[in-house]
Amino acid sequence: MPNPGTSPSSTGSPRIVFLGAGAVGGYVGGYLADAGYDVTLVDFWHDHIEAIRRDGVQLSGLSTEESQVFRPKSLHMHEIGQLTKAGPVDIAFVTMKSYDTAWVTTMIKPYLSASGYVVSLQNCINEETIAEIVGWGKTVGCIASRISVELFEPGKIRRQAPKSASGHTVFRVGEVHGRETGRVRQLVQMLSIVDTTKSTTNLWGERWSKLCHNAMRNGIAAATGLSGRQIDEYDHIRNLTLLLGAEAVQVGQALGFELEKVGKLTPDLILKASRGDAAALAEANEILVGESSGGGRGALQRPSMGQDMAKGRRTEIDEINGFVVRKGQQIGIEAPYNARLVELVKRVERGEIEASPTNIPESWAASLSAKR
Structure with missing residues (x-):
């Protein structure tokens, strides 16, 4: 060898x-x-x-x-x-x-x-x-x-x-x-x-941290047709990305991975924000909005799964959000927001509904929206 x-x-x-x-x-x-x-x-x-x-x-x-x-x-x-x-x-x-x-x-x-x-x-x-x-x-x-x-x-x-x-x-x-x-x-x-x-x-920690970031944004782009910047313009959708990320962070940490930053957010900040910590939620939202408005993302840039959906190609929803769900199930941690997003993206893939921001109701992130 x-x-x-x-x-x-x-x-x-x-x-x-x-x-x-x-x-x-x-x-x-x-x-x-x-x-x-x-x-x-x-x-x-x-x-x-x-x-x-x-x-x-x-x-x-x-x-x-x-x-x-x-x-x-x-x-x-x-x-x-x-x-x-x-x-x-x-x-x-x-x-x-x-x-x-x-x-x-x-x-x-x-x-x-x-x-x-x-x-x-x-x-x-x-x-x-x-x-x-x-x-x-x-x-x-x-x-x-x-x-x-x-x-x-x-x-x-x-x-x-x-x-x-x-x-x-x-x-x-x-x-x-x-x-x-x-x-x-x-x-x-x-x-x-x-x-x-x-x-x-720390390859595995880096990998899982990138998976967390993709879980937060890729499926949302596929389900809504929004660019990365546009995602952050909707308060309830932006809050949903934090809830998705928190589930992925919890699973990754339980699996023993040493997580790095998730985009520009620390894993701890994502967890605190998802649990309704007002200061953490305000800080996380400020970072996300600032990254978009400050030129961190091009106005037309779509996460890869959004690109796939626009081209009529199969997405990686099972390999990203679905992966979080399956790994969580193996260790007894539920990831309901990720599971719900998997089903929504598959409905868009099958042509049952069109990609649209209206596919994400405000009720999905009501626990955080109520705290703003």
Whole structure:
């Protein structure tokens, strides 16, 4: 078995594949390719790959300097066999939806080099799924925190959060066993080209904290059709995000995870606010509203599940809010707000109702609204 602490390539120039060329995969892969890394983007959206081959990956952001065009190599999913021609893959980033993790990891496994490994650069918690296929020694985790990227047309990706924002680290790279290794340091150096990056010895705590943040906002966007900024304009919906987050925090802490900040909120502040502590509720609301009005989120930025719903794609509601519910049930903690949101999002997915802010009645967050 290869030593998981060694560099993935004896030549020092790793061969990299992104399994999923969507918002995150296309954005990160584009920057790395432009920096001279051997990058191949793989995706099953035909029009997207054809647009990349014709016009490159066209990126835009909040500043004019972010408008760039990158030209990484690309493959349709059915062309995956062509990877054999250029030699084994050293680093395979999985940047697809969580429900696609198992099959896409199985697909890339035969192409990995002896020391090659798979990096989960996804929402949700997928390292165990990956490890069941390639082994724990070939599994690395990476959280992308508040990167706010969206694939809005074939070949076109925009970012609606400030790049290299002070006081915030976008990428957090960690081993499942919590020790810093050579490959983690290599990934940190690599991803620092894209945006701020650090290594973490608390991968599971980071993962669950990101899950809490997604549980607070992704399902709400899918159910209402609102952007991240618009969510915070409704008092009762904003309060509901705190109730959702509190359930996720409780489950994560009960599971023994050392939670980090959830967005800009501490876990303790979320719990206090959800229990009706007036000062904590006022502080949490001030942070959320301030982040939106202060430019922390672009006016059009939609959390990923909201993007999926707008495109008519399956959402990750089962892998985010549903995951909180299932893990809570395993240890005897109920998560009724998350469970209710799962059912609501599925109704919108099935076409029974339209995505609308009216899907979230004020009564859902009445316990907090009454205390304002």
